[in-house]
Amino acid sequence: MPVTLEDIAEVSGYSRSTVSRVINGEPGVSHRARQKITDVVEQLNYHPNQAARGLAAGQMNNIGLIIPETVSFIFNDPYFQFLSLGVSQTSNEQDFSVMLWLSDPDLERKSINKFLNNGLVDGFIIASMLMGDPIIEALKSTPRPFVLVGRQPALPDASVVDCDNVQGAYAATQHLLKTGRKRIATITGSEGMQSGINRIEGYQKALQDWGLTVNHALIAKGDYTEGSGYFGMFQLLPEKPDAVFIASDNMAHGAYRALKEVGIRVPDDIAIVGFDDIPSADQMTPSLTTMRQPIRKMGNLAAEILINKINYPDTDSQRIILNPELVVRQSCGSSALAGSITLR
Amino acid sequence: MPVTLEDIAEVSGYSRSTVSRVINGEPGVSHRARQKITDVVEQLNYHPNQAARGLAAGQMNNIGLIIPETVSFIFNDPYFQFLSLGVSQTSNEQDFSVMLWLSDPDLERKSINKFLNNGLVDGFIIASMLMGDPIIEALKSTPRPFVLVGRQPALPDASVVDCDNVQGAYAATQHLLKTGRKRIATITGSEGMQSGINRIEGYQKALQDWGLTVNHALIAKGDYTEGSGYFGMFQLLPEKPDAVFIASDNMAHGAYRALKEVGIRVPDDIAIVGFDDIPSADQMTPSLTTMRQPIRKMGNLAAEILINKINYPDTDSQRIILNPELVVRQSCGSSALAGSITLR
C-alpha cells in the first residue's frame, strides 16, 4: 500500500538503484535523473521504509534511551524530561530516532535483553542507574555500543557523560565558606548512586582544604527525595549549623519546609546551597543558590558520542565530565557575591 | 553475526518454519520439536530481529509517542514523565516498544512526516497539543491509527483519552462554595489548550449552578506556568477574593509565592484549590487541595486503545474521559471535609 522505491523507479523511469542513490544523497547520478527522481519522490510523498533499510544495511539508525524505573521515581524534578529532550534533539539532527525503555521491575530481566537484542536499536544511552542494577549485567554482554549518563563503577571502561559532582559539591561548599559560614552541614544524596557519593566527597574535601575537620554529626543522609530533605534538616537542627549544602534542589525544598516550620530564616540564620538548578529553584523563597547541572546538554553529548560510536565502531570510549555552574541567588545572603545567571 | 532463525533451525535440526512456529507460540508443532527448539533458543540466546519480522509481517509492534515541544516546556511538572511511564508500561506488557518523538520547531514539519511514515511505527499517541499545532495537519493524512491524550477540536473523530476538565473544575469550585466561600476567583490555564478552556467553563458553571454570577474581574488569565500563577494572583488581589480555583498546581505554587509576599494567609484569608495533584502539592505549606489527574492511567489507556486499534483496525474510535478526583488537603481550611487520599 505505501509507496516503495520500486514505485518511484517505475514512475520516474529510472531503476531502483538510481532512485536509491538519490534518496541517500549519493554521488554518481546525473543532474537530470536526480531532478526527475526528486520530483517524483515529492509528488508521491515517498518515505523510505526504515525497517527494510535497517534490515538491508544492518543499521537501524535508532538509539535506545534506557531509564531505570528507580530513577524516574526518585526524581520528580524534570531530569527525565530535559535528558530526553537533549537526546532526542541531537538524535533527530543526525537522522536517528529514539526508542524509550522505562524499566519495570516485573519485566525487567526478560525485557531488557529483548530491548538490547531485538535488532531495532543500534546503541543505548542509559540514564543514571543505581549501583548493582541488574541492567549492568545485561549491558556487559551486549555487542552494541552504549553511553552512560552518570558514572557507574561496575562499568569502568564505558563511555560516560557526567557532571563533576565532586567539584560541584566542592564549589558549593566553598561558596558557603567564602561567605563566612563556619558550621557547614550537608544533606547527602542517595548512597546507592555514584553522584550521591561524589557529592559527599566534594563537600568533605572543601572543608578540609579550608582547614576544617569533617564533623559527622553535620552529615545527614538523604536519598534525593523531598521528604529526606525535610527529615534531614530536622536531624541537623540540634547541631545548629549556620549553613547546609544540600545535594539536590528537591531535598532543598524539603529543608525549606522544615526550616519554615521551626521559624529559622534563610539566609539570615542559615545559608543553603542546593544542587541541580531545577526550574523551581529560582522561585523558592528565598530563591535558591545552587549548582546548575546541564542535563539537557548531557543528553546532547551522550547522543553525539553514541552516534559517533555507531558510525565509527573503532572509536575509543569517551568520558566527558561537565562542570556544574554555581548560580548565586538569595539563599546564602551575601548579595555582594550575587549575580544570577539567566536561562538554563 | 547475531543468531538468526536459520541458525536455530540448523542447530535444532528442524526447519526455519517450525522454529518460527515455536517462537511465535503457534500450534501444530510436536511436543518434541517445541521442546528441542526452545532449548536451542535459550542456549544460543536467540532474539528475533524485529526489523525483519516487521518487514515480513507488515507490522512493527512499535508505537510512537509524540510530545510537542511546547507542552514539554510549559509543564515542568512530571506530566511528561508519568505519561511516558503509563504508555511504556502498557506497551511492554503487550510486546510493543515505544518510540519517542519530541518535536523541535526547526525540524518540525519535515520530521513529523518522516516519523509518521517511516514504517517503524504502527500507530501514535499524541500528548496534549496546542490548538492549531501543525502536527494536526500531518495527522489528518496519516493512514495509521492514533490516540490523542487531551481532546483536540480539530480532530473530532479521533480516539481520545482525556480527563473531564469541565467536571474537575466544577468540582473544585463547588468544593470552595461548600466550604462557605463567596468571592471565588480563578487563574486560568492556557487559552491555547482545550484543557484551559474547559477548566474555565467548569468554574463558571459551578458558580452559576450555585446562583452566583460570573465576575470577570475575578478571572485572571494564566498559561499554566508558575510565573503566570504569581502574576495572576497579584492581579486578583485588589478584588479581594476569599478563594481561588487555580487551573494547575504549578500556577498554585506561583500564587502561594505571591500571597506569602503580601502576607495573606492560606487558608485563613483565602482558600486555594489547584489542579493536577503533582507530587509537590502534598508538600506545600499549607498542603494543596487539588483535583487529581490520573496521568499515568491515561497513558495506560491510550496505549491500550491504540494497540487494540492496531491489532483490530476496524474498531471504532474510542473516547475515554476519566474523572479527576478531589484530593482534600489543608489549603481550603474546613478540616471537617479533609481526608486526603494517598499514593498516586
Add this chain to the structure above:
DNA sequence: TATGAGGATGGGAGCGCTCCCAATTTAAGT
C-alpha cells in the same frame, strides 16, 4: 493391505531496501 484424514514439517516467495558488480552510455584523447 490399501486409503484417507490429520497432524507435523519443510521450503519457496517475498516484504522494501542496500550493496555490489556488470552493462551501458558518454566524454576524452590520439
Add this chain to the structure above:
DNA sequence: ACTTAAATTGGGAGCGCTCCCATCCTCATA
C-alpha cells in the same frame, strides 16, 4: 574514427523474517 577511461545506470543477491502451500508421516479405518 577508434580506443580507453570515466560517468551513469541497471539488476541480482540477500538482509531475517512470515506466510502459504506442498510434502511427508502416522494412524485409524475399511
